[in-house]
Amino acid sequence: MCGIVGIYNYGSGLPVTREALKAMNDLIVHRGPDDEGYFTHENVGLAMRRLSIIDISTGHQPISNEDDSLYIVFNGEIYNFQELRQGLLARGHKFKTKSDTEVILHLYEEKGEDFPKELRGMFAVAIWDKRKKRLTLARDRMGKKPLYYAVTPSFIAFASELRALLAVPGLPRDIDLKAVDTYLTLQYIPSPMSVFKAARKLEPASTLVFEDGKLETKKYWNLPLGERKLDGTPVEELKERLRAELAEAVKIRLISEVPLGAFLSGGIDSSVIVALMAKASAEPVKTFSIGFKEAEFSELGYARQVAEMYGTKHTEFLVEANMASVLEKLAWHYSEPYADSSALPSYFVSRETRKEVTVALNGDGGDENFGGYIRYQAMKVAGYFTAMPDWAKKAALGAMEPFPEKTAPFNTVWRLRKFLQAVSQRDLAMTYLSTVSYFKTDEKERLLSPAFVNALGRDINYPERYISKLFNEGQGSLTEKIMYTDLRSYLPECLMTKMDIASMANSLETRSPILDHKVVEFAHLLPDNMKLRGFTGTKWILKEAFKDMLPRRIYKRGKMGFGIPLGPWFRGELKDYWAGACLSQKALDRNYFKREELYRLWDEHQRGARDHGYRLWALLMLELWHRQFAPDFKL
Numbered sequence: 001m002c003g004i005v006g007i008y009n010y011g012s013g014l015p016v017t018r019e020a021l022k023a024m025n026d027l028i029v030h031r032g033p034d035d036e037g038y039f040t041h042e043n044v045g046l047a048m049r050r051l052s053i054i055d056i057s058t059g060h061q062p063i064s065n066e067d068d069s070l071y072i073v074f075n076g077e078i079y080n081f082q083e084l085r086q087g088l089l090a091r092g093h094k095f096k097t098k099s100d101t102e103v104i105l106h107l108y109e110e111k112g113e114d115f116p117k118e119l120r121g122m123f124a125v126a127i128w129d130k131r132k133k134r135l136t137l138a139r140d141r142m143g144k145k146p147l148y149y150a151v152t153p154s155f156i157a158f159a160s161e162l163r164a165l166l167a168v169p170g171l172p173r174d175i176d177l178k179a180v181d182t183y184l185t186l187q188y189i190p191s192p193m194s195v196f197k198a199a200r201k202l203e204p205a206s207t208l209v210f211e212d213g214k215l216e217t218k219k220y221w222n223l224p225l226g227e228r229k230l231d232g233t234p235v236e237e238l239k240e241r242l243r244a245e246l247a248e249a250v251k252i253r254l255i256s257e258v259p260l261g262a263f264l265s266g267g268i269d270s271s272v273i274v275a276l277m278a279k280a281s282a283e284p285v286k287t288f289s290i291g292f293k294e295a296e297f298s299e300l301g302y303a304r305q306v307a308e309m310y311g312t313k314h315t316e317f318l319v320e321a322n323m324a325s326v327l328e329k330l331a332w333h334y335s336e337p338y339a340d341s342s343a344l345p346s347y348f349v350s351r352e353t354r355k356e357v358t359v360a361l362n363g364d365g366g367d368e369n370f371g372g373y374i375r376y377q378a379m380k381v382a383g384y385f386t387a388m389p390d391w392a393k394k395a396a397l398g399a400m401e402p403f404p405e406k407t408a409p410f411n412t413v414w415r416l417r418k419f420l421q422a423v424s425q426r427d428l429a430m431t432y433l434s435t436v437s438y439f440k441t442d443e444k445e446r447l448l449s450p451a452f453v454n455a456l457g458r459d460i461n462y463p464e465r466y467i468s469k470l471f472n473e474g475q476g477s478l479t480e481k482i483m484y485t486d487l488r489s490y491l492p493e494c495l496m497t498k499m500d501i502a503s504m505a506n507s508l509e510t511r512s513p514i515l516d517h518k519v520v521e522f523a524h525l526l527p528d529n530m531k532l533r534g535f536t537g538t539k540w541i542l543k544e545a546f547k548d549m550l551p552r553r554i555y556k557r558g559k560m561g562f563g564i565p566l567g568p569w570f571r572g573e574l575k576d577y578w579a580g581a582c583l584s585q586k587a588l589d590r591n592y593f594k595r596e597e598l599y600r601l602w603d604e605h606q607r608g609a610r611d612h613g614y615r616l617w618a619l620l621m622l623e624l625w626h627r628q629f630a631p632d633f634k635l
Contacts, residue, residue, distance in 0.1 A: 002050045002061065003031030003160040003504070004073040004147075006126050007168060008135050009043040010213055011154040016045030024157075024164040025049055030333075031075070031160060031504045037061045039071050044128055044135075048073040051358070051507055052258070063102050065109060066094055069130050072108075074101040075160055076123030076145045077511065079252040084118060108136070113207045116140070116220050120252075120517065124202075126158060134211040141221045142365075142515045143191075143204030143492025146500055150199045156210050161501075162335035165199055166629075172198040175630060177452065178459040180337065180592070180622070184439045184447075185463040187339040187618060190493040192217075195336035195625075204492045221517070223484060223524045225475045230525050238530060239545040245522050249513035250276040250361065258358040261286035263349060263510075264314070266302025268372070268539060268546075268554065269363025273513055275549040277361060278310040286357055287312040290349040292319055292565060305551040317352045319345050319564070324574055331624040333505045338625075339438060339618035340494055341564050346502035354508040364495060365514035368486045369523035370539040371531030375435040376482060380532060382431050383478040429471035432482055433464060436490060438618050447597045451635040479528045487520070566613030570605060578602075578616055581623045590626065591635040593619075 005024040007016045018038050025036055025047045032049030039046045039062040048061045062071045078084070081100035084107065089095070093106045100121075107115040108127050113136055116123075122144035127136045137158060139147050148165045149158040152172075159165040166173070176197045179189045191201035202208055205221040230238060250273060254260065262274050264287040277285045287307050291300035300316055307314035323344075330343055353360050367373050434440055439447065441464070453460060467485065474484030503510040513519070530541040547555045570578055579602065581587060588595055598619075605612040626633060 002048045002073070002075040003028035003164070004046070004048045004075050004124060004126055005157075005159040005164050006046040006073065006128075006135075007044070007155055007157045008128075008210065009155045010133075010210070011152070013043050015043055016040050018045070020168075021045045021047040024159055024167045027164040027167055028159070028161050030507055033507050035060060037073075039064075039073075039128075041130065046071055046073045046126060046128060048075075051509060060097075061101055063097065063099070063105060065105055070105055070108065071128045071130070072101060072105045072125065074104060074123060074125050076121060076125075076140065077253075077509070078103065078119050078121040078123065079255070079516075080120040113138075113209055114220065116205075116207060122511075124160060132211060134209060136210075137202055137208040138220075139202045139204055139206055141205040141517045142512075142520065143496045144500065144512065144515065146497065147202040148194060148199055149202060149208065151210070151215055152198070156215070161333075162194055162196075162199060163332070166196075166335075172196070173630070174198065175633060177455050178462050181444070181448075181452075181456055181459070182463045182466065183337045183339065183622070184444060184618060185433075185437050185441075186489075186494070187438050187614075188494040188497060189336055189338075190466060190489060195629075204496075223487060224521055225473075225484075227525060229476075229527055231527050235530075235541075235544075238526065239541060241522065242541060242545045245516075245519050246272065246513060247276050247280070249516035249519050251280050253361055253511040253513055254280060256359050259286070259356065260359040260361070261288060261353060261357040262312075263287075263353065263360055263362040264289050264303045264306060264312070265363065266299035266304075266306065266554065267363065267366075268543060268550070269366030269514060271302075271306045271363070271550055271554050272366075272542065272546045273361050273363050274306055274310060274312065275546065276513075278312065279549075285310065285312045286315070288315045288317070288349055288353040288356075288360065290317045290319060290345045290352070292345075302554055306554060309551055315352060315356070317348060319348050320573075322573060323348065324569070324577070327620070328624055328628070329505075331621060332628055333501050334497075334625075335629070336625065337618075337622045338497065338501075339614075339621050340498050341566055341614065341617045343498050343502055344564060346498055347505060350503040350506040350508045350510075354506045358507075359509045359511060360503070361511050361513060362499070363514060364499060364510075364512040365491065365520070366539065366542060368483060368491045369514060369520055370526075370542045371479065371483065371528075372539045373486075374538075375432075376479065376532060376538065378435060379428070379432060379478060379482050382428060386428065428478065428481075429468045430464065432471060432485060433467045437463075438615055443615075447593050447601075449591050449594050449635070451591050452593070455635060477528055479532060480524075483524075483531075487524075566617050567605075567611045570613055570616050571608075575606070578620055581627075582616075582619050584623075586631075587623045587626075589634050592622075 021038055028049050032051045034052040035050035037048050037060055046062050062073050064071050078100035081103045084103050088106045095102055107118055116138045123140045124145035124147040125138045146160055148162050150165055150171055157168045174197045179193045179195050183189050189195055191203045194201055206217055206219050208217045262277055262285055264270050264274050274287055289300055289303035470485045470488050471481055474481035499510055533540045543555055601612050604610045
């Protein structure tokens with residue numbers, strides 16, 4: 001696992017110096033504290049930081065081929081590299097290391113830019129072809145490993161983190177307000193955008209080729225859209241295949257020359273991974289869990305049951321509001337506005353885990369692949385409702401009219417009525433967007449200043465267009481469309497970003513067996529009723545396939561999520577901190593927001609009229625980012 005950077009001065013022809021590369025490399029030392037490496041040749045330079053996991057003794061990068069015509073830097077792990085290496089040896093390739101990095105380089109010799117299709121794992125790769133003067137970048141299918149790049153008339157540069165890319169002299173720092181607006185809606189900035197207009201993210205499952213001053217990107221993989229589903233396959237056969245696919249995905253991720261463990265949340269996904277690890281390991285698995293003193297947010301009791309069942313060496317850690325002192329550090333590491341509040345516990349569990357191991361497996365991807373989110377059930381209701389004739393819709397809404405908002409136990413009925421009223425007025429793509437939005441369209445209309453709206457111009461509806469495009473690309477049932485959208489947006493752009501930055505900030509490698517692309521492809525072909533059963537059953541086949549390997553309370557429990565107690569924190573320990581940042585004169589002078597609306601949100605939250613915890617968090621992280629990367633910016 002590493003961090004990579006590089007510069008190609010194609011326009012100016014100026015030499016790339018080691019000092020210029022080191023300025024970038026030093027900003028990602030946390031990604032690879034064990035080693036660093038440099039290659040410079042005329043107007044090209046590549047560099048890397050290394051966290052040694054496999055082939056510790058000879059895996060130093062950059063690596064060249066036999067005649068030094070190709071050079072590579074690589075961040076990630078390739079789980080099928082031994083198999084690929086044997087095939088390459090049989091075809092006459094010669095190796096000087098035992099690393100997965102060198103396997104990629106020889107694959108490039110044979111396959112050109114199609115080499116990623118052969119790889120099973122997580123990766124961000126850069127290859128310099130001296131003969132063709134061609135730079136090739138590639139990123140893994142699920143977006144586990146990040147890769148930023150920028151192109152100007154003078155140079156193209158790339159880096160594993162945006163902050164390192166900003167170290168390149170001459171890179172413009174103009175803020176992309178479309179990205180900021182999208183952040184306020186989605187809590188993250190999706191690729192290919194970044195918060196700066198000049199910087200881009202290479203999209204997951206994509207390659208970039210830069211040659212003769214021209215740039216071309218293309219996708220090399222997608223979910224198996226339009227393929228025949230596994231309808232009619234006996235349920236027991238599907239469960240057996242799922243067990244086999246996941247067991248293999250776990251087994252190949254146990255290859256390591258350094259200590260290895262697992263995150264254990266107490267949910268279905270991480271519990272299944274720990275169970276499979278225990279089955280495949282001769283030694284007790286080391287597990288790590290994090291919780292909160294606020295019991296309704298803590299899953300430590302569930303995690304403990306799994307740890308006891310499998311005799312793991314278990315470590316627990318509590319996150320409290322006063323630990324939010326690391327917020328500015330988080331803003332620095334993420335390098336652009338990022339508002340998933342679970343980044344905070346993810347950072348702490350990574351920090352504690354790194355004290356004992358260098359690699360940790362996790363359960364990321366279970367919800368997106370097997371239908372674990374509550375919004376999937378809500379959207380299922382929405383789909384049935386929109387298909388009803390108008391008279392039936394009116395009757396259904398009328399039947400729920402008598403129930404006020406705060407009359408227990410009818411609050412659920414009131415919420416359902418509000419949801420169905422919204423559904424009846426918009427298409428399903430926009431209904432989906434409303435379920436994942438921090439600030440919905442009408443809420444942003446109230447909040448954004450006229451100056452912000454005017455500056456956005458035609459881009460004011462970009463989040464809606466972004467989600468609609470993905471939603472309509474999905475094929476098949478409504479459930480398939482929703483899950484496809486999540487797998488192309490929320491999963492890679494938010495969850496993978498969160499885990500990569502939180503773990504690598506602590507020099508910890510994380511591996512996600514459920515996001516093995518073979519598991520993902522299999523899950524996508526499963527019929528809907530194998531994932532969602534009725535209006536309450538989620539992740540049905542995953543639970544059924546592994547119920548004998550889990551404590552009964554784990555198997556029976558519903559989705560909890562990795563939330564943090566933002567509501568009480570912003571009325572308590574973080575109250576003054578938020579106001580001091582977001583209501584400061586400097587923040588107000590940025591002129592992003594109408595001042596009276598900021599005060600309204602704050603007042604409603606303090607009075608308990610509404611819980612704006614997640615919105616307040618998004619506004620706080622935006623301001624903390626500005627303090628470090630654009631302190632004087634204002635509209």
